[in-house]
Amino acid sequence: DTEVTQTPKHLVMGMTNKKSLKCEQHMGHRAMYWYKQKAKKPPELMFVYSYEKLSINESVPSRFSPECPNSSLLNLHLHALQPEDSALYLCASSPTRGAGYEQYFGPGTRLTVT
Amino acid sequence: GEDVEQSLFLSVREGDSSVINCTYTDSSSTYLYWYKQEPGAGLQLLTYIFSNMDMKQDQRLTVLLNKKDKHLSLRIADTQTGDSAIYFCALLRGKAAGNKLTFGGGTRVLVKP
Numbered sequence: 001d002t003e004v005t006q007t008p009k010h011l012v013m014g015m016t017n018k019k020s021l022k023c024e025q026h027m028g029h030r031a032m033y034w035y036k037q038k039a040k041k042p043p044e045l046m047f048v049y050s051y052e053k054l055s056i057n058e059s060v061p062s063r064f065s066p067e068c069p070n071s072s073l074l075n076l077h078l079h080a081l082q083p084e085d086s087a088l089y090l091c092a093s094s095p096t097r098g099a100g101y102e103q104y105f106g107p108g109t110r111l112t113v114t
Numbered sequence: 115g116e117d118v119e120q121s122l123f124l125s126v127r128e129g130d131s132s133v134i135n136c137t138y139t140d141s142s143s144t145y146l147y148w149y150k151q152e153p154g155a156g157l158q159l160l161t162y163i164f165s166n167m168d169m170k171q172d173q174r175l176t177v178l179l180n181k182k183d184k185h186l187s188l189r190i191a192d193t194q195t196g197d198s199a200i201y202f203c204a205l206l207r208g209k210a211a212g213n214k215l216t217f218g219g220g221t222r223v224l225v226k227p
Contacts, residue, residue: 004156042202042217043157056212090156097213102147105157 003027004106006091012112015081021109023074023091029104031097032074034066035090037108043090049074050097081113118205120218127226132193134221136186136203143205146179147215148188151200160188160201198225 004025013019023032031050035043048056049068057066063085065077074091088110092103117139126132134148144165149157163170163177163186170177176189186203200220207214 006156040220042220045214048212048214056214092157102145102159102162103215104159105149107156110154 004091004093004104006089006106006109008109009107010110010112012114013078013081014114015083017081018077018079020078021076021089021091021111023076023106024072025093025104026072027093027095027104028071029093029095030071031094031101032068033092033094033103034074034076035092035105037088037090047076048097055097078111081111083113086111086113118203118216118218120201120203120221122219122222124221124223125226126193126223128193128195130193132190132197132223132225134188134190134201134203134223136188136218138184138186138203138205138218140205140207140211140216141181141184142208142211144208145206146177146186147204147206148175148177149202149204149217151202151220153199157202193223193225195225195227198223
């Protein structure tokens with residue numbers, strides 16, 4: 001099973017709302033990632049968790065707040081977003097960080113900020 | 115920084131072979147990947163190659179790596195309409211760069227019947 005699941009599939013939120021994106025994997029992977037993908041562009045790394053600890057934050061604005069409650073779950077809490085934050089948010093996981101460990105991606109959450 | 119370049123678009127007839135190219139600048143990349151993204155979907159890992167290999171074949175897919183020219187290619191044999199998608203090459207940068215994946219801009223492949 002190489003499945004990463006993400007919920008919800010689509011999310012529309014206003015600029016004053018608070019919402020969360022969820023990601024789950026049951027492959028025993030210990031590294032999990034959040035990416036943002038704008039239309040017709042490659043994914044851009046946002047955050048990396050390794051063994052449930054935040055190891056990389058790619059200078060992401062504080063209105064995005066990641067959380068890794070356990071080794072299978074990864075959340076992205078959203079607050080006071082801007083319309084330019086509308087994008088496809090992809091979660092990925094890999095056995096650990098580092099060489100040779102391919103990342104498996106979920107289907108993404110398409111976020112629209114109005 | 116790391117540059118990974120891909121051509122934007124490739125049109126191919128069903129049954130023909132497709133070749134998608136990728137060039138890069140960082141020679142320290144250890145693993146090089148090909149991902150496929152269909153409309154509205156996430157990225158599907160297709161195959162990868164380790165930097166000490168020249169070629170890897172996996173069913174209809176053949177990956178060629180020319181380290182001297184920093185050129186990676188993906189050949190899809192007997193291309194089908196279901197192969198229409200965006201294809202991203204991605205390079206795993208080393209520990210000093212945080213073991214991050216750097217993606218190319220993606221090549222949109224259109225397969226015509």
